[in-house]
Amino acid sequence: MTDPLVVFTPSGKRGRFPVGTPVLTAARQLGVDLDSVCGGRGICSKCQVQPGQGEFPKFGITVTGDALSAFNSVEARYDEKRGLKPGRRLGCQATIQGDVLIDVPAESQLHRQVIRKDASSAPMRMDPATRLHFVTVEQPDMDAPTGDAERLRTALRDQWDLDGVTIPLPVLQELQTVLRKGDWQATVAVNHDEGILAAIWPGLREAPALGLAIDLGSTTIAAHLCDLATGEVRASGGAMNPQIRFGEDLMSRVSYAMMNPGGSDEMTAAVRLALDELARTLSDEAGTDPSEIVETVVVCNPVMHHLLLGIDPTELGQAPFALATSDALRLGAAEIGLISAAPGARAYLLPCIAGHVGADAAAVTLAQAPDEAEEMTLIVDVGTNAEIVLGNRNGLLACSSPTGPAFEGAQISAGQRAAPGAIERVRIDPETKEPRFRVIGCDAWSDEPGFDVEVTGICGSGIIEAVAEMRMAGLLDASGLIGSAEATGTERCILEGRTHSYRLWADGDREIRVTQGDIRAIQLAKSALYAGARLLMDEAGVETLDRVTLAGAFGAHISPLHAMVLGMIPDAPLDKVTSAGNAAGHGARMALCDRSARHRVETLVRKIRKVETAVAPRFQEHFVAANAIPHASAAFPHLLAEVTLPRVSFGAAAEGGRRRRRRA
């Protein structure tokens, strides 16, 4: 008589097993993805399966009622205590008695796939580096006096096939207490990426292990506290980067490090403290303890990367912009200041692409996966330095471009950071030339009822929209000159010295104007961004883009239309210009929840060809040509199919006027 046939779905894996084989054993032998924390002791319930009944012609199998052993006392006790869904069995208890079809529901799969709501990013696969394992450890024996750590390692080898797991000193320090508290049973969190034991708890741990995905930006730190079993985000939050007090933008922080002995260490201490505080805050929010965090993943730009690691960033401030280290790093979480996490918690830092193209750009690339698509995709992470990636499955290029801080509201007369009170959206009526706007902290537009907020300035997305709207309303010509009141027909255009400003808002003495200087600052920034993108297109030998993705917290707030009117980015189908949201943060979550994502990003970064804008002569040419709004020579067919840009010109008149006065 042949052994019963067992077919697992959804994998379709099949094999014959002797009568009496536990379903979990069969699954393991076939390599079926069936979870188990307790290793088959019937206590963790992770290995739940759903046996089918009847005919399954697709699988060539007929299942009778007694294909599995009867519901046993372990299952009954579990059902009574926690409840099993109808038809469900524990894979470690149910044994095979006849041909059977066994479905592994999603929640019992270790490597389940989690589809994101945000379809613009790659789906999230679950294969976390850190997993929980329940172990029974032999008690100490005076005649064979090995240490508790050695017996724990033996248990991991014998019960989980995990050989040579390293137990770091901070875990060793609590080992004896925990093992005795759990009466020689314990749940350990093992980082399979490194073979390191990250945490240990007495007895069977019911709760999942937690991980922290951190997007460490120059201005803000965003973090997600994630369930490492399901990928679920248990709490999300942000904090200001406390390094702002040492310098608003990255270069001023590099300067601070160069000018002040110990300045780099000061900034390191500040950001590490902030990370740990954020870990504690998010744990509070999720109703848990930061010591439950067994792993963290950090993405950040190269300067933040170095400052977090305690490496002086001076070299990043001058050519050739040499990184101290570019590869992905695996460290103790405590080494980067996460002292509230589990004592043996690990930290993974994504690799940096180049001295100006950081682990954040690597994370965005991982999340957007342009290397898996046919479409020629441009990814732009806008910040003080724009990080730009271009390519498709045939290859990727990256560069950074020194846009300066104008896009973040700096160098703008009424500029401010994106905070309550800042104008963030602007519309100008092309007929009346009257503006309306929205302010952070209030949902109503300025011409709507309910608009009641103190206006304090204009932020990055606000100034971009303002400039683009001025261009579309005919207040600004292609060269970037603001027209006079006479030329534009609105009193909002005011002469200031030899140039004009546009009054966006006034309340008594207080005013917010877009000045000619603001326009020049935005032109410089956008020219740099455009030139960087165009340089990559030259290098790739392409003239058109299939898709443009704006990444970063800032990218989420830029209107694609306005960005293109401004000529920040090369022309592309407008419906293909999208925001990736916080793609860097999503990339960090991917690396946290899926080991293979780490391998992917490490391989990817090695394959990306880096282009240095600082030394490319064509960069300068592109930069000059990109000064016009949207561009001096490029056609922008996709943009012009959607909007009409008034053919105004205020330059000749103004220049002529001035020249005339000088001659007079």
Place this chain on the structure above:
Amino acid sequence: MTDPLVVFTPSGKRGRFPVGTPVLTAARQLGVDLDSVCGGRGICSKCQVQPGQGEFPKFGITVTGDALSAFNSVEARYDEKRGLKPGRRLGCQATIQGDVLIDVPAESQLHRQVIRKDASSAPMRMDPATRLHFVTVEQPDMDAPTGDAERLRTALRDQWDLDGVTIPLPVLQELQTVLRKGDWQATVAVNHDEGILAAIWPGLREAPALGLAIDLGSTTIAAHLCDLATGEVRASGGAMNPQIRFGEDLMSRVSYAMMNPGGSDEMTAAVRLALDELARTLSDEAGTDPSEIVETVVVCNPVMHHLLLGIDPTELGQAPFALATSDALRLGAAEIGLISAAPGARAYLLPCIAGHVGADAAAVTLAQAPDEAEEMTLIVDVGTNAEIVLGNRNGLLACSSPTGPAFEGAQISAGQRAAPGAIERVRIDPETKEPRFRVIGCDAWSDEPGFDVEVTGICGSGIIEAVAEMRMAGLLDASGLIGSAEATGTERCILEGRTHSYRLWADGDREIRVTQGDIRAIQLAKSALYAGARLLMDEAGVETLDRVTLAGAFGAHISPLHAMVLGMIPDAPLDKVTSAGNAAGHGARMALCDRSARHRVETLVRKIRKVETAVAPRFQEHFVAANAIPHASAAFPHLLAEVTLPRVSFGAAAEGGRRRRRRA
């Protein structure tokens, strides 16, 4: 024409190489042990060789004058600057032109053998885990923007065949500065045991790397600062273990940890600070900086081991005496408090044998190598707990025995630690019964001119000699009773209550007596020691010993004859009872200087069979029988061939007297 034949001595390795092959290259290809730090650049001079000339019938080779290329400019420059011994060549410069015999002098061998003056210990082989390598690192390139760390790793791979070297964070933090200071040349210290870069210096480092071998005892910490190239001890020194303030002996420290919350951490902080201070002191003495220390090796007993690691030692104070970890440990030196060492310096802790038999006993076993001899050897490390190892090449056994602190002068009426003022040697004239003694701090004996020192007490070796001398002088009978003045014929025997004391010294009011209570305390201690040794002999099935080694700082001061008169150890040929000096410290140096010693001790410890005295019924029997001096039943033939022990008996008379008094 066949290629020239090259023969290296002393290895005898030989091979044929094309004309023009550098000697260093030939040596490497043949696996000849020829040192090189600069990797063949002609700057480190480590690869000096001595070519032979003439006929070498033993090797079947005739060498003519032009067997090697002519002395070149690199060699001439080196000779001018530093001086080359006559006939010496640089192996990286001299190339093979004809058949040649090349001697590698001892100082050019990396794995040279250093013979110790102290013949009782195994010779020291040089094969340090940490070695220096000179590298030239590629400069950063904007078009291939890898990190400095990655380019350094590439250099190590390409220039030294070292793949995947880990650069710890503290080294990363100084990497950029050092590489630029050395103009992209650097010398790195690589720990080959772990594949970790421990330190980096700009340019070519001429000085050797240093290592620190530490013997961390309960009372004192001894350390040797060693040259990792030659094994030479650059400075040696000791410090008191500051944990003494928490408890004199180990058990009182364990109690302190159990009774005081945070007490364990306090003791950890104290001992770590002391280690770092000692590292700084020894570096000062050697005229160097502690940051030159790239590696440390620590041996210690299990309680010190746990306290150093920050592990609460409570479990070691109660059965089953479970170690938190027993295997050898490889850690960052900073993790055990050596913060003044090189930022990436490593620490190696030898394995513990059992809960009461520590890494110090493992180090002694490594240094004494009883496993390589035919002789049945007993090794005793005397302390508060005696650690005992017995065996030969056929197997080893180990146990610990709770001798208590009497051997260290505690529980003795006039006892004190071995410090200036303590009586350390005692002789009693068998005729006159008059004593003479020597005191720590004065070289003269008490009956010699120049004896001028304040006597403050008696230390461990002093009380052992005193008791043994009393036995030999007929002042003490086999049962351990001190005789009366009448029975012994000396007024130095004084009635104290119902027993007698022997007055060793008096000065005015101050006296030092050996009391009956002192004798009892020593009897308890020595019985435990003897019983432990005898138990191991039972387990091994042997009745006689070929060799006894007394280890530990204390062992160095015990006279073998007196120890045997006392019956501390089983009978053995007296000339085979020797002190191993600080064998634990020597074992630590071996593990520091010779990687294979680590492998050996790790293997050895796994093979040692542990015997737990606390649960062995025969231990109690042996303990009782060992109460007599030297023993109630064992014959001690070797001892009695050397000394005559008076057949006195004070028990019957004294007992009789008392009994009589009671009856009266």
